[in-house]
Amino acid sequence: MSMSESARRPLVDGRFELVSRLGSGGMGTVWRARDIALDREVALKEVRPPDPAHEEAAPGLTAQLRERAVREARALARLSNPHVVTIHHIVEPQDGSHPWIVMELVEGCSVQDRLAQGPMPVSEVLRLGRGVLSALRAAHAVGIHHRDVKPANVLLRPDGDAVLTDFGIAALHDQTTRLTATGDLIGSPEFIAPERIRGQEGNPASDLWSLGMLLYVAAEGHHPLRRATNLATLVAVLDEPIPEPVRSGALAPVLTRLLVRDPALRPDGSELRGLLKAAEEAPEAQPAPAAPPAPVPGPQVWPLPGGSAATVPDSAAVPSPAPVPEPQVRPLPGGSAATVPDSSPAPPNGTFGPPVPPTTRRRRGLPILLALAAVLTAGTFALVRWLPDGGTGGADRATESPGLGAPAGGGQDTPASGPPATPSETSPGPGQSPQAAAPEKPRGSLLTTANVWTVIDAFREVSGTTRFKELTVYEEYALASIPTEPGARTYDRFEFRDGTARRTGVGGTIRRDDADEQPFDAAALDWDALPDLMKRGERELDVENPSTRYLIVGRWTFNSDQPTLRFYLSNEYHATGYLAADGKGKVVATYPAT
Structure with a gap:
């Protein structure tokens, strides 16, 4: 590292000018930098423990991180996918100091940063899933398993595209050297697949479990298996049920398929791609359509007597047309009926409305007559039911006509008080036996x-x-x-x-x-x-x-x-x-x- 005379900023390999620190973790620190040779901004990953005490506690850690840096560079160099961060160069200083990885600078934020604002909409989560899956399929195709898919390792470009980063602990099929001591756990406890906790190296399905958990967290806003300690979290990942998602909408069936503990039952990358596409096309995953604009009222043309017409301003300035009174049909003794003029008051002066065509009058009158007939019929039934005698009331009548509200047979009156029985309290419907009635729904919490x-x-x-x-x-x-x-x-x-x-x-x-x-x-x-x-x-x-x-x-x-x-x-x-x-x-x- 040297100093630029012009900007007085540190230079890496005489070419990459450090601008600001973007973040740090167990694998090192990432910097925003400027490639002065090509005049472009890049990201530089400084591969060394951010805390010097870590290196003192583990003397071989520097060498291990160097080897991991080379592994990450080689892994990324084998991939060409818009959802995988692009590697440009690797700097290995001749003095044996820590290496630097020169990568594409992804403007935006990580999924972890985005989730600090709350859950993501399902449509965005589905897009996130397709992007990360695309990156994983590209990696799996060349024998690379990521092993640490989590929100902090997925970046979101300003346009919403996802980019998978940090292949530092990726497993290469053709790599025989182990970079961890026997028994070390590789990956984040909350996102690691159950089979990897059990000591199995895993396969592409293990990365898909991690992707499924990432999507669950993004849609639901919380991790379903996070516990108070890492050990308790690992136990939960091994054998505790995953709560059913409630915010995931069309994504929920996909999560159910992915988050099963038997890797053989998970969909492979190709099938998962189809599941995400189908979920994305589901109606509930689509954004709500915008409400259509309200129609702009125009002038109204009303017919006048004699066949002429008048143009009237829109209804915002003129009162609505008054309804045309309908004649009332009232029953008379002996079953006849009389047409009585409507008693509604006349429209106020100055309020006019278009005359109603005769066909409209008949169409309106028919429902009124039918409704009136239904009311009269119901009233007649009620009157007959409550007559004290006269040959049409009492228990005998009820026995003859069970359909009028009394049970058939038995000669007993139904109680005159109390609410009517609901369908569930009466006999079963057609084709049902008494034993086939629906079970009673438990009341309150099931935890009794x-x-x-x-x-x-x-x-x-x-x-x-x-x-x-x-x-x-x-x-x-x-x-x-x-x-x-x-x-x-x-x-x-x-x-x-x-x-x-x-x-x-x-x-x-x-x-x-x-x-x-x-x-x-x-x-x-x-x-x-x-x-x-x-x-x-x-x-x-x-x-x-x-x-x-x-x-x-x-x-x-x-x-x-x-x-x-x-x-x-x-x-x-x-x-x-x-x-x-x-x-x-x-x-x-x-x-x-x-």
């Missing part, structure tokens, strides 16, 4: 002993079993993973909402060698202990003003020999804590918010 039993019974009705791989109960709905049949290695997904349970699709495969995935009998748990468990959580989890409560039941990594109840609290500031209890409600672990 009685309502949890209602949920379990509803899932049993549609699946034939009370054995679950996992059961998650929110206050408004519940999700379940249920084996396809007794002893099966496969499971399906189910949902309970508004009093009804239904199968929502294929789940995945139950690994027999994984204790965390083995089914359990939900009917054997002590649900009477749930209220006390929740009260203890409210006292001990230290979550201020909790906005979300839910319960996850399944075999837990730290207690996999039996089903575990985990009660969670979280608030809008992402503070989360949970209690873990055994099947009898005894608390075995507490993880308060920090």
Whole structure:
């Protein structure tokens, strides 16, 4: 590095003039710079720990970062895609000091910066997804896995196009040297795929999980699996259910397909591209059309007697035409009717209106006659119903004509007071048996002993079993993973909402060698202990003003020999804590918010 005599700014390699620092992280610092040879602005990545103490604590860190810098440069040089940051040059000083990567300067902000302002509209998230997917497909085509797709590593150009950056920890298929010590975790805990946490190097599907989580966060405005510590977050990524998206609209089915823990069940890049395109074309993903401009009123031409016409200014300056009075038809004794002139007052002086053609008069009069006939008929029925006697009232009449409001047979009068029965309180409709009536919708939160039993019974009705791989109960709905049949290695997904349970699709495969995935009998748990468990959580989890409560039941990594109840609290500031209890409600672990 030297100093420019003209600007007195540091020069890198005698050519790149540092202007300002753009940001820094674990891989080094990124600067805005000017290439004085080509007179253009570029981004320079200074590859060294931003804190010298890091290098002192790990003497080999500088060499490792150098190798990573070369890896990133080579990875990016193999890609040609508008959604991948372009690399121009790599500077390797002869004195052995840290290298510099010269890259395209992307004006704009990162997705992380954009999300600090709130969730993104679904249409923008879909565009973001297509851009990042395009970059990942280009990388995967040449054997590169990014391994760290997250909001901070995606930049947004001023026109909204996404650019994927930071391939510093990318895995190259033809690279055999490992750059991390055995057991080190590569990637950000919140966005890393479950299989990578388990130690599998992963494949393109692992990057697609990270993309799915990025899109979830962008649309929903929060991370569904972020916990108080990195360890708790990793546990959540491994086996906790992902809350159903509520803001994602047409994107929601795509997220459901992507965020499954079995990588073999995720769509590949080509299929995902089609899913995003279909979601983008869905009506709910389109921006609302602008309201059409209000018509500008013009002069009105009204006919006058004798066939002439008068031009009248627009209706803003002249009162609306008064309605033409209609004759009234009134019933007379014996079934005849009399036409009576309308008693409405005449229009005020100076107010004129166009005469109504005869056809219009007849069209208006017909509904009035029909409505009047219906009112008279209903009044006659009501009068007959309440006559004290006279051959048409009383129990005998009710028995003969059950359609008039009394039950057929029995000779008993219906009560004269009380609200009428609603359809759900009467006999089933045509083609239904009494047993086929719709189940009663649970009242209030599902997180009560009685309502949890209602949920379990509803899932049993549609699946034939009370054995679950996992059961998650929110206050408004519940999700379940249920084996396809007794002893099966496969499971399906189910949902309970508004009093009804239904199968929502294929789940995945139950690994027999994984204790965390083995089914359990939900009917054997002590649900009477749930209220006390929740009260203890409210006292001990230290979550201020909790906005979300839910319960996850399944075999837990730290207690996999039996089903575990985990009660969670979280608030809008992402503070989360949970209690873990055994099947009898005894608390075995507490993880308060920090």
